[in-house]
Amino acid sequence: MEAPLQKLQSVHLNNGLLLDVQDADNGAALVGQLPPKRTSSKALVKKHRAHLKAQEAAAATMGNNGATGSGSPASQMDDPRPVKQVVLADAYPASTRSIRDLEIILLDELKVETHHDGKGLILKAATPAYRGVGAVSVVVDAAGNADKLAIYNHSDTSLLSNLPEGCVVAVKEPYYKYNGTPHDYMICVDHPSDVVLLRFNDPLIPKALRPATEEAKAALSKSPEAWRSAGDMAFLQRDFPTAAYCYTEALETVSDKASTFAADVYTKRAGVNLLLGRYDGARDDALVSRTGSAATDWRAYFTAAKATYGLCRYPESRGYFEQALSLAKQSTPTPTPSPPPTTTTNAAVDGPLQREHERCLARLREETEGSDAAYDFPAMYASLSLAKNQVHLDRGSFLRRTAVRRSAFHGNGLFALEPIGVGELVFVEKAAFMPNQYYDPTRASAALYATMVRQMCDNPSVAVEVLQPLYGGDSIVRTGHEGELVDGVPVVDVFLAETIRLKNCFSAPLATLDDCRPENASAGASASAPRLMAKGLWKHASYLNHSCVPNTMRSFLGDVMISRAVKPIAAGEEVFQQYIPVKADVRARQAELQAGWGFQCICPLCSRDTTPEAQAGHAHRRTLLQAAEKLASKHAPHRLPPDAAVRTMERLARQMTASYDETSRVADAYGPGQPRLGLVYPTMWLLRAHRCRHRHAKVVQYAEQTLQCFGYSRPPHSTDGNGAATMYSKPGASPLHTVHVVSALVYGAEAHRVLGQADEADAFEAAARLGLRMVTGFSDDLEVINEDNMAGR
Ligand SMILES: C[S@@+](CC[C@H](N)C(=O)[O-])C[C@H]1O[C@@H](n2cnc3c(N)ncnc32)[C@H](O)[C@@H]1O
Structure with missing residues (x-):
């Protein structure tokens, strides 16, 4: 099996630097060949020791300078360990064979850029290891040949993460890599289970590699x-x-x-x-x-x-x-005779x-x-603290209302086992893996990958539960031996782990509730300063398929995911989530789903948006939306925008409405109960602009229009307290619930109250509270989304 040469990158988690970018072109001619020249053992050891010395000196200098910034030894103690970023194009499966079933070869038989299937090496570490993204050492074989060995992804709990000098290892089905400079090669072990630490008296160890020193011999006996x-x-x-x-x-x-x-x-x-x-x-x-x-x-x-x-x-x-x-x-059992008689010592x-x-x-x-009372979500929220490293909450997972079944959409999905009412808990799940590292997406992904690999290496049963069942894309090869103990270590395929991570992980804020606050909602949203999130993997939630108009919403409290129904869900119905916030432009959102998850969405919203009739008005609406966005970028709605801006936005909204009405006349699209997402932006802007000007009747008008844009009707009054649920329960509708729906309801309630319409105000407020609980997972404190809290921003 020969892998094509690829540009290989390693990411250093501490500072995000690319440490090891190689231009592999020079090695292309050598693929499958024995290297034309080998570096002598002496030269390799000399160079390696010099390298170690330089590393020590650099660390000492930094220490003497009192450096404490990122990169200094002090800061690195606290920083996560560096991790190698696997490149999926280079994927190869982990060895599933025992070293005892492989043909043992010598270092001078290794061919460049080749996976040596069916072969194994027995090697002794001749130097202490250099530790960076992995452990690198000089190793020797029974014939006295030497080479470099790099092992990655080992858990800190294993002695192999340090590759101690003098240890003897078996490398299974090794990959020999050209290192980018002439005559520089290395045995590269990506899968942690492809290298095994041998006991010193293992019969596999050839005589030449057996302990030579008296001390080592004494260890043997x-x-x-x-x-x-x-x-x-x-x-x-x-x-x-x-x-x-x-x-x-x-x-x-x-x-x-x-x-x-x-x-x-x-x-x-x-x-x-x-x-x-x-x-x-x-x-x-x-x-x-x-x-x-x-x-x-x-x-x-x-x-x-x-x-x-x-x-x-x-x-x-x-x-x-x-x-x-x-x-x-x-x-x-030493019962104490005097009262109370039942106590023991x-x-x-x-x-x-x-x-x-x-x-x-x-x-x-x-x-x-699985009740709100059993979890005590407010107490969970109160206990969260990034500074105190309190993001992993001691809670169980409530999963019994849903189960994994075959889905008509794709592979497996999650299905309701009983009817689930609007606002009710669908499931609550503690993450299987979620490092306490709130980073930009690239670093958060690297941290999650490293955590997954280490925990699976440490616990074979965890490896089985993740690597065997979870979806990892259509092209990934599974051997069926994932997590199995071979030579005493669980088979962990890091490329499979990475593709599973890619398809199934979620980004999580520390608490969704805090993310809903208007002062935080727009923070860090740009590409140059992305919002800091942790990434995690939740095994049960991994089975959720996507819909742009889903019947559930997820929220987070630390590493706990809360899923609530936003529509009534019948027993046997598939449960969906939105993988990413839905863009109004159907082509943009389809492109995102295709790029990230490899599918074309056929949810009710996408099906309608992609009909020829809907597409006919699409270009016009996009132009209108761009104009609305441009206007909004100049005039923030909560900062008293000028009358002319308000009039222009109203005109754009009217034109957009007319375009949707036109489509709705010729096709079954954009009627009542069907979202008109292109209108959300201008309508929400107008709602906020009129609120700022205390035009309460207009606020009510645009609050209702905002609800319609998301596919909802205004909440009805009710004497039995069910009005709020009714708004979210319209049969046949495919509305979309977001925090903006809650904002519209809150501002609508406020305006109704000022206008003396108490019943309407109560109905709006009740619907807002229910809506906010679905968004945040637990809270119905409407003060959270009050834009007045961000005055002056
Ligand atoms: C997290 S997994 C969901 C569970 C997956 N269906 C399974 O069999 O385990 C994500 C993958 O499911 C598929 N998927 C999710 N939603 C889909 C949808 N609405 N239509 C088609 N495929 C979908 C995509 O292949 C996506 O990469």
Whole structure:
């Protein structure tokens, strides 16, 4: 399999610099060939050491200068680790074969720009690694050949992320890359599962690569007890990856895996795995560590409960908590004789175990009840803080009202399992992955990719749940072995991870509620200063197909996505979301969907907008809209625009209305209940301009017109309190709900009240409150969208 040479880029997350842009043209002639000349081992090591020295010196100089800005060692400690940006054009699958089934070759057999299918390398790191976007070291093979090895995407929890000097690794089905300058090549490992750390006494290691020093030889003959002590030492130094490694060696070398010694080491490794976020391993180790004695087994179940809590598998976690509680009670049941008679002195039961169990029960309540009360959204909102790193909220996912089914639109979709009323929760989902990094889109994407890959490497079950089922485009190849353990590590295909990320991730503000405030709504919206958002992946929401006029709306509180119905949804009906805010111009929005997600939308809005009759008036309406936008750019509506500007905008709105009316006469388009999105902009401008001038009757007029532009009728009065829901529930209509609908309702209510029309004002206000809850996920505080709060801006 020969990959074409591509321009390869690496993105440095700390400063967004492109670090490694190569012009690969010089290497094109060498594709599939042995390199004409090899650099000697001595020269490679010398150059590498010089490079390391220069890096150290640069770091020391920056430190001495007291540099604390981005790029300084101090700031890099806090910054996310650099990450390689994978280039999908270069995609190749991860190896799914054991190193033991591959033909072992030598470095001088590697061909340039070639994936060596069916082949493997056994290599020893001859130098300490240089760490940038990956770990780069000089490696040697059994014949004494040397070359450079770069491994990317390794989790910090693995010793391989540092590629320590002296370690011996197996590289499966290696890719040999031309590095852009003459005679410069490198073995490039993108998939973390394509490289495996070998134990020093692994029979695969050729004699020439076996430990030479007395110290290393002594390590080979270390007793299980000595490995355990080494693990304890590393643990005390908080070097958890090394501790896990040592405990593993202790377990590999102990003869009786069922001994109390082994149980003790399993317990220790479970604890370390828990600290490292390797929850699958923590649970498995904890369960293996059971000895049949209640006095120790309650701890094993407690660890298993915490590990499965970390994986958000609350029913399983509750099971372990219950076992832990029951055993803990048995182990030290010392009832106190004096009152109260039922209390025990068991600190575990009364302390952390009980507390953690209750926390788990709270998650289960959220998952099953899914009510506003169970979640307490205002408390979630109040707890959010970027500065304090509080964006990951401790909450369960309420998913039971919807399920994945085959969709008539595309592949799988999400379907309602029961009727869902307007404004009700459709689902609430905690992100599977969402780094706490609110960046511009490129850096936020890189951060999400890195988080996904690391968490999947650390937890095979997570890799299976993501890499096997989620849609990743039509061209991606799956082997069916994603997440499977091969040579002790889960198969993680980083190109597949990236394409899944691309198709399924969502951008999330810290809180949608804050995004709705007029003073924030336009902030950071330009291309040169894009709005800062985190990117995350929500597994259940990944099944949502798009509609420009969807029946749900999403909002965010930290890493929790809230989905509410904006129309009544019948049992069995497909649930849709809007992937991106809908543009009035159908060609522009179709182009965006095609470019981002590869499909042509056929929702009711797009179907109508693309008929020949609708298209006939399209060019005219676009010209009118451009004129309206130009006028609005000169005169902000809330800053008392001159009369002439108001008259011009009214004329443009009339002309636009006439154009829609004309289309509506000849086709089933743009009638009542069908949005006229081109009119939204001028109508909203007029609504705000008249509000600013206190022309209340005009405000009412344009509030109603704005509602019509989105496909709604004015909210009816009702004595039973259902008027608001009625507005959003018109059968057969395909309206579009946005925060602008809420603004129109709020300003309409305000004007009605000033005009003494209390019933109308109440109806508008009730509809606004319901509408705002759907937009923000929970709040109906209309003060949030009051434009008066941004006076002077
Ligand atoms: C996040 S996935 C949605 C779930 C996907 N249908 C599945 O089978 O898992 C996004 C992909 O679904 C497809 N898709 C979403 N909405 C669509 C629509 N309205 N019409 C056609 N394809 C759609 C596109 O291929 C898009 O890249």
